[in-house]
Amino acid sequence: MDHVQVYSGSEVSALAVKNALENNKIEFIERDDINSGIVSGFGTLGKATNIFVLANDAEKAKEIISSLNL
Numbered sequence: 001m002d003h004v005q006v007y008s009g010s011e012v013s014a015l016a017v018k019n020a021l022e023n024n025k026i027e028f029i030e031r032d033d034i035n036s037g038i039v040s041g042f043g044t045l046g047k048a049t050n051i052f053v054l055a056n057d058a059e060k061a062k063e064i065i066s067s068l069n070l
Contacts, residue, residue: 003029004058006065007051013070014049020064026057 006028007017014030021028031050053061 002055003052004055005050005052006058006061007049009049009070011049014051016068016070017051017065020068021051021053021061024060024064026053026061026064028053028061 007014009017011032018028018030029052031052033048033050
């Protein structure tokens with residue numbers, strides 16, 4: 001199964017994205033680069049949280065995220 005990144009941003013905004021996707025029954029994978037970097041002993045710059053969905057849910061997920069006006 002192919003996954004597509006639909007969001008990259010702050011951890012706080014990611015909460016709203018995850019809630020919206022859950023409310024619309026869209027499964028997602030979250031990757032938190034900052035926490036992963038801390039555990040591994042290195043940091044990261046830029047966007048902290050990335051959200052991925054299945055490719056066939058990507059368009060709907062992007063529409064939902066866009067409507068959140070983050």
